[in-house]
Amino acid sequence: MLGLVETRSVSPVFVGRTEELQTLNDALARAAAGEPQALLIGGEAGVGKTRLVEEFATAACRxxxxxxxxxxxxxxxxxxxxxxxxxxxxxxxxxxxDQLAAAAAGQEEELTRLLPELGEASGGRHDEEGMARLFELTARVLERVAADRTVVVALEDLHWADASTRHLLAYLFRTLRTGRLVVLATYRADDIHRRHPLRPLLAELDRLRTVRRVELARFNREEVGRQIAGILAAEPDPTQVDDIFERSDGNAFFVEELAVCATEGCGTGLTDSLRDLLLVRVEGLPEIAQRVARIVAEGGSTVEYRLLAAVAWLAEDDLIEALRAAVNANILLATPAGDGYRFRHSLVREAVSDDLLPGERSRLNRRYAEALEAGPALVPAEERVMRLASYWYHAHNAAKALPAVLDASVEARSRHAYSEQLRLLERAMELWDTAPEDVRDQLRPIDYTEVYPPCGCDPATTPLRYVDLMAEAAVAGRLSGERERALKITKRALHLLEDEGDPLRAAWFWTQRSMLVQSQGRGDGWNELATAQELVRGLPPSEVHAEVLAAVAGWSMLRAPGPDAFHAAERAVEYARMVGARETEMNARLTLGGLMVDAGDADAGLAAMYEVKERAVEDGIAYVAGRAYVNLPSELDSVGRSREAVPILEEGIVYTRRFGLLNSEAWVWANLSNSLYALGRWDEAAEAAENTLRWGRNAKPQGTGAMCLAQVALGRGDVAEAARQLDGAHGYFGTHDPMPQQSLPLSCLAVGVAAAEGRLLDARAELARVLTTDLPPGTQDYGWPLLLTAAVAEADARAVPAVARGRAEALERLREAAKKTTTGAPVWLAHEQWVRAELARAEGRDTADTWSDVVTAFECLDRPYDLARVRHRLAEALLAAGGDDERDRATELLRLAHAVAGHLGARPLADAVALLAQRARLALNHVPEQRPADPVEALGLTGRERDVLRLVAAGRTNRQIAEELFISPKTASVHVSNILAKLGVSGRGEAAAMAHRLSLFPPEDADRLIAG
Known part of the structure; x- marks a missing residue:
């Protein structure tokens, strides 16, 4: 690989940079140990960034x-x-x-967008995940290649990077997880003005602890002297060092230029102008070599020899001699492959290019374009379209530039480079009016757009329209994240369409605006969708019509499920089938299946969703398959079939990662967290939620992950952590677009946290806010847990006088909401019984029979934590009823509940079970405790009489003793009478005095019992 490390410096001596080079070498060592490294090297132009990278690369190769x-x-x-x-x-x-081929195996079609040598790129779907999918696959390829060897990927001149390159680099810096890999990039710090597109990226990367910044300073005088000595191969005169140091101000490149000029005798007469300094050695070349340098400067960063020969119009011998002069003067360099030329330093190229006259620049670009049209093989195939578009545009030839720019936009789209596609389309719109009409008439939508809204005409014969460019640009803006620009384009397009009577195109743009409004946080997008729906109402079936209906159904499923959503989904399926829009049809079928489940037809709805998943995977429709891996398990979980959902979710993680469906993968992790929580696998649930937060790129699945972490923390008694995660979830979801699947769980957690902190009035206020309107249909998955949490809070606080006021109203509110909430699946029938049992407990009228029915309902469900909680309540009711049979059953119930609570780390439940068992004198394990000799036993007291005497000694009345020990007052009175007889005392006071005198009960025992 040493041959690939191209040296561009005239100085044979590497000067200074000890600390910076050590940082790079340290990163290399860390990478070799399996910890990926990310570095940014910044500095002004000419300060020595490239030389530092050259030295590091050479050392790394060795x-x-x-x-x-x-x-x-x-x-x-x-x-x-x-x-x-x-x-x-x-x-x-x-x-x-071999290693790269193995790393890319199975994903060649996608990775071809970056490396055409891998094969033919497929058309694929252009969606929000397209670019992210490419980025994820690129990251995984690099990780695999670097699994067994250290790999350094160095990218220079980031200040010139296209937007897609910046996005990919940022993605790598954020997500590289494994591998012996170093990724570094250099940039010119002095070029990064306030509006430079690299500036936001640098600010973002500064916040990542995994990215190290290296800033190169200018050389001091001693370092300048050592650099000059290396260039001259002799000790320089101190006066010369002082002069060069002063004039260069320590910039390494300027030091080289000045030192070389001095040795070549052109140092006299130099001005202090930077441009003059850069041009002085170029102007010292023969005239023909200067001419070739000017041609190379306008051709791009690197110009192929054959293309240069076609543009220069020189005899081959003359061209070679001119190039030899420029190379010998260290102004031009041959590329490593020997097939082209480039300037040794970009500063010189910029100076030469800036020195061209406007007409001269246009003429050179025209010659480059003509040469490339005449000889397409003069440049690499993957660069041809882009470079031709650039040459014609800068040649100011609109007739040639417009189709060339459109071709380049198609190439950018095929690479998922949507930011570049958008810029090129905007350039095409700029050229549109200046291009001749006959040129525009030859353009066809089918050649340049993938979003052409069918309107009853044939795109193969209909001329491309300006509004078609706007449609393609709007999608490119949405997919690239340039949503503000996309919104402006849709606004202009809808204004142009106002008088054209083209409802399909207008409906298509309104649908785009809906997605943009939602993604920009400016609303829920319904007004835009409703407008689109109204525009297509009554029109014949079409792709646009089907897409609008599918969008309406999808929107409604999340925000307003019900008959209207169901009808829209059915029509979307029908229309999509009629016009052959297969992907739209499958997407709408998936929505329809989910709505069927929510409406109570679980078996049919789930069967439909299973079918969509299998067909989408089989047919390679990754977008629909990814959505199916999210929605199907979610619906399974909603009807209590979490165990069935987990393997599908685990399969979904593999699938979405393989295809780079990052947003879908985040949702899969979030849903897996919810299912694992329901199944009592809390540690795994928390891990899945952490993965959602760690790898998710979308706020909403991350908010779901934060909610699950809050739920686990609350169940384990860490109320502060639950509150922190709840705040985080609110931040992820925002306030602009509330959905029941987010707002109801958030309220449930808010009620739970408030109750755990003793803020029952706040819990009531939160519930009252949510129940100002009825719970939307199809939201029982989120509604029942909310009602249950509120009912438990009221029941637990029934003995607190401070909150007695308002309890009746709160209970009635819960009772009315429960009547209106769907109970179609066994899990929600069980929750209904539980809620009603808690309401009875809040009013002090629950019985063992009440709770026995609830336990029976949960025993057939995969909800171990819920079952443990209701078993605890049944045991409590049984002990209150009294009787030996009830005690035996309560003992077994408490043992089961305590085992589950201990396994989950559910401390509040474990403490409640232990306290109840202690107060009822029940052992939570089957092995009787070995107790030391007890003086109480010597007095002939039974175990129950011992507990009664302890409470008598604490000053309890018979009624208080009965309440504490879950016995009747009459039974307590009998026990007291027996104790007085066995102790030979006449009253309760004497019995208490004897107990204290004989120290029968340690003070801490009495305190603990009294506190309990």
Missing amino acids: AGAVVALGGCVEIGADGLPFAPFSTALRALRRELP
């Missing part, structure tokens, strides 16, 4: 690492998207062909 270099091209959006990554991956493929 240490056995594989180094892959890639550079960003200066022409930004006009260049090939992901160019530095493509170059780096190509280098890896050259050095490690």
Whole structure:
């Protein structure tokens, strides 16, 4: 790989940078130990960033690492998207062909977007996850290649990076998890002005603790002297060092230029102008070499020799001599492969390019474009379209530039480089009016757009319209995250369509606006969808019509499930089938199945969802399959079939990760967390929730993960942590678009936290706020836990006088809400019984029979924590009833509940069970405790009489003793009479005095019993 490390410095001596190089070497050592490293190297132009990377790369190669270099091209959006990554991956493929092939196995079609050598790219779906999918697969390929060897990926000149390259680099820096990998990037710090697109990325990466920043300072005088000595191969004159140090201000590149000028005799007469300093050695070249340098400067970062020959219009011998002069002067360099030329330093290229006259620049670009059209093989195939578009655009030839730019936008789209696609489409819109009409008439939507809304005309024969470009640009803006620009485009498009009588196109744009409004946090998007629905009402079936109805059904399923949503989903399925829109049909079928489950037809709805999942996986429709892996298990969990959901979710994690469906994967983790919680696998549930927070890129699944962590914390008695996670979940979800599946669980947790902190009035207020309107249909999955949490809070506080006022109203509110909440599945029938039992307990009228029915309902469900809780309540009711048979049954129930609570770490439940067992004198394990000799036994007292005497000694009345020991007052009186007879005393006071005198009960025992 040493041959790939291109040296561009004239100084044979590497000066200074000891600390910076140590940082890089330390990162290499950490990577070799299996900890991926991310570094950013910044500094002004010419300060020595490239030389530092060269030295590090050489050292890394000698240490056995594989180094892959890639550079960003200066022409930004006009260049090939992901160019530095493509170059780096190509280098890896050259050095490690078998390893890269194995790492990319099965995903070649997708990775071809970065590395065309892997094969043919498939069309694929262009959606919000397309670019993220490519990024995830790229990260996994790098991790696999670096699994057994240290790999360094170095990307230079990040300040020129296209948006897609910046996004991919940020993704790698955030998500690299394993592998012996170093990823570093360099950038010009002095170029990063306030509005530079790299600035937000740098700010974001600064917040990542895993990214190290290296800032290169200028050289001091001593270092300048050592650099000059290396260039001159002799000790420089101190006066010369002082002069060069003063004029260069310690900039390494300027030091080189000044030192070389001094040795070549061109140092006299130099001005202090930076531009003059950069051009002085170029102007010292022969005229023909200067001309070639100007041509190379306008051709791009690197110009292929054959393309240069076609543009220069020189005899081959003359061209070679001109190039030799420029290379010997260290102004141009041959590329490592020997097939092209580039400037040794980009500062010189910029100076030469800036020195061109406007007409001269246009003429050179026109010659480049004409040469490339005449000889397409002059440049690599993957670069041809982009470079031709750039050349024609800068040649100011609208007739040629418009189709070329549109071709380039299609190429960008095929690579999931949506930011570049958007910029190119905006450039096409800029060129539209200046391009000749006959040129525009030759353009066809089918060639340039994938979002052409069918409107009864044939896109193969209908000319491309300006509004079609706007449609494609709106989608590109949405997919690239440039949603503000996309919103402006849709607004302009709808304004243009106002007088055209084209309801399908207008409906399509309104649907886009709905998605953009939601993603921008400006509302729930319903007004836009309703407008689209109204526009297509009564029109014949079409793809747009089906998409609008599917969007309406999907929106309603999450926010307002009911008959209207069901009807929209049915029509979407029907219309999509009629027009052959298979993906839309399957997507709508999935929604319809979920709505069927929510409406109570669980078996039919789940069967439909299973079918969609299997067909989507079989047919390779990744987007629908990813959604099925989210929605199907969610619906299974909602009807109590969590055990069935877990293997599907685990399969979904593998599937979504394989296809890079990051948003779907985050939802799968969140849903897995919920299912594991229900099954009593709390540690695994918390781990799944942490994975949602760690790897999720979307706020809403992360909010669900935070809610599950809050639920586990609350169940384990860590109320402070539950409150913290609840606050985090509120932050993830925001306030602009409330959905029942988020707002109801949030309220449930809020009620639970408030009750645990003794704030019952706050809990009541939260419940009253939620129940100002009826719970939406189909939300019983979230409604019953909320009602139950509130009912338990009221029952637990029944003996607290401070909150007695308002209890009757709160209980009635709960009772009325319970009447209106669906109970179609066994799990929700069981919850209904539980809620009603808690309401009875809150009023002091629950019985063993009440709780026995609830326990029976939960014993057939996979809800171990819920079963343990209701068993505890049944045991409490049985002990209150008295009787030996009841005590035996209560003992077994408490033992079972205590075992579950201990396994889960559910401390509040475990403490409640232990306290109840202690007060009832029940052993929670089957092995009787070995007690030392007890003086109480010597007095002939039974175990029950012992407990009664302890309470007598504490001053309890017979009624209080009965309440504490779950016996009747009459039975307590009989026990007291027996105790007085056995002790030979005449009254309760004497019995208490004897107990104290004989120290029959340690003070802490009495205190603990009294506190209990």
